[in-house]
Amino acid sequence: MSREHKVRIKTLLVVLVMVLCANIGDLLLKSGMTHVGAVEISAEGLSETLRLAMFNSTIWLGIFFLVGFVASYMTVMSWADYSYVMPVGAFGYAVNTLLARIFLHETVSLQRWVGVFIICVGVLLVGQTKPATVSNPPV
Amino acid sequence: MIRNLLAFTLFIACGTGGEILISIGMKATGEPGSFRPLDLFRFLLKAIRNGWFWLGLPMMAISFYTLLILLSWNPISLVIPISSMSYVLGALGAKYILKEEVSVSRWTGVLLVSVGVLIVATS
Numbered sequence: 001m002s003r004e005h006k007v008r009i010k011t012l013l014v015v016l017v018m019v020l021c022a023n024i025g026d027l028l029l030k031s032g033m034t035h036v037g038a039v040e041i042s043a044e045g046l047s048e049t050l051r052l053a054m055f056n057s058t059i060w061l062g063i064f065f066l067v068g069f070v071a072s073y074m075t076v077m078s079w080a081d082y083s084y085v086m087p088v089g090a091f092g093y094a095v096n097t098l099l100a101r102i103f104l105h106e107t108v109s110l111q112r113w114v115g116v117f118i119i120c121v122g123v124l125l126v127g128q129t130k131p132a133t134v135s136n137p138p139v
Numbered sequence: 140m141i142r143n144l145l146a147f148t149l150f151i152a153c154g155t156g157g158e159i160l161i162s163i164g165m166k167a168t169g170e171p172g173s174f175r176p177l178d179l180f181r182f183l184l185k186a187i188r189n190g191w192f193w194l195g196l197p198m199m200a201i202s203f204y205t206l207l208i209l210l211s212w213n214p215i216s217l218v219i220p221i222s223s224m225s226y227v228l229g230a231l232g233a234k235y236i237l238k239e240e241v242s243v244s245r246w247t248g249v250l251l252v253s254v255g256v257l258i259v260a261t262s
Contacts, residue, residue, distance in 0.1 A: 039212070049211075070199075073161075074183065077165035078170045078182070079170045081237075082162040082229065082237055083234065083239045083241050083245060086158070086233075087230070087249045090252045104214075104215065106214055111262035112259050115257070115258030115259030116255065118255030119251070119259070121251055122250070122251030122255060123252065125247055126244070126248030126249065126252075128244070129245045129248075130242075133240035134237065134238060134240075
């Protein structure tokens with residue numbers, strides 16, 4: 001197995017963890033924030049939302065997953081290109097659409113599925129490029 | 140509508156800016172020794188002692204709080220796809236700030252992702 005191939009496999013695995021953490025985290029936050037209610041933009045509105053959100057365990061679980069997302073993001077960014085990780089991570093939109101359909105029971109139109117398909121083609125194109133092109137970091 | 144537009148702008152600009160700053164910090168940190176928990180922990184500890192990280196983090200935090208607000212106003216399957224408008228902005232930042240090689244097929248992929256996202260966002 002060539003070195004570039006190994007780097008690609010390693011990068012894609014960490015991106016997978018990253019995407020799953022981000023999507024599960026977002027889903028939990030959405031579910032928690034729906035429970036808290038629409039945010040009113042005023043001093044009282046914001047502090048009331050913050051107070052309610054702080055005592056919501058779903059939001060905390062969401063934050064836990066988003067911390068996992070940040071940790072895996074930092075890990076993969078230590079070797080891989082930003083312009084590789086970012087678009088490849090877009091396959092999360094497919095995961096997101098599936099999760100929203102299955103768990104939040106949101107209706108997913110045919111147009112949205114077409115968009116998700118095009119995103120996936122883009123992800124495949126970027127996925128086969130070289131994951132790390134910068135040998136001398138800018139700093 | 141206008142408050143949504145403002146919030147989305149803040150969400151995308153701070154998100155991309157923060158990610159680019161953290162990317163600089165992580166390249167300076169270097170790869171973790173292995174994927175064992177202790178090595179990963181040491182690696183993350185080293186990373187957070189980097190100044191770039193502390194520049195990027197507040198920007199990502201602003202982006203995150205804006206996301207919380209956006210999620211309370213809109214369905215998740217609208218919010219998340221629109222957020223990926225930042226993909227083209229991010230690729231430009233990667234090329235000109237991070238000096239990454241953005242090849243033709245990478246650009247094509249990034250543009251397809253954006254087009255896909257636009258289709259999703261208008262559905």
